[in-house]
Amino acid sequence: MDNQPGQTPLDEDEKEGLLITTIINRSELDEFEQKNIEEAIQWTLGRKLKPTTLFSEAFILQLHYRMYGQVWAWAGSYRKTNKNIGVDKWQIPVAIKTLLDDVLFWVNNQTMSPETIAIHFKHRLVSIHCFANGNGRHSRLMADLIISKVYGQTEFSWGSANPKEADLQRDQYLQALRAADKGDMSLLMDFAKS
16 A cells, blocks of 8 residues: 555554455555444544543543554554654653643643634644554544533534645645644644635
């Protein structure tokens, strides 16, 4: 399977975790993953999520499993290999614990606006790169859950204003992430609202 720019390549061991053996190309994989993600979103709609539930390691893992568990055997488990991005595989649990403690502090003490909290959380989560794959989509859904479940606001649109320009959207998203890595969150915030 070919990877698009910005996609994390899968190791051979991770490819073996593919549960649907009839998938032969990236397009088919994307289709099955999207169906699974839509089911995960439906699962979140009927749930009341308090910050203490949402900001727990158990929920982070469960949400990833709900998003990819019908496609990948390793869904809902931290990655077992190092990647070209993210923290070392052994540092993932500590980095997640630190992030979850930080976000609970932000929310409880109203240190930033709701949108800023959601976007900072999303960026830190995707930067940790907890999973073998699906980190971007997982972190965007987490940001949407923060803004909607914790603050009762409308979810982000994540560049969907012009759905016919998917390649351009992906480039803008990656550019926004690179800027956020350097401390400038404005492009990521703009992309989230576009």
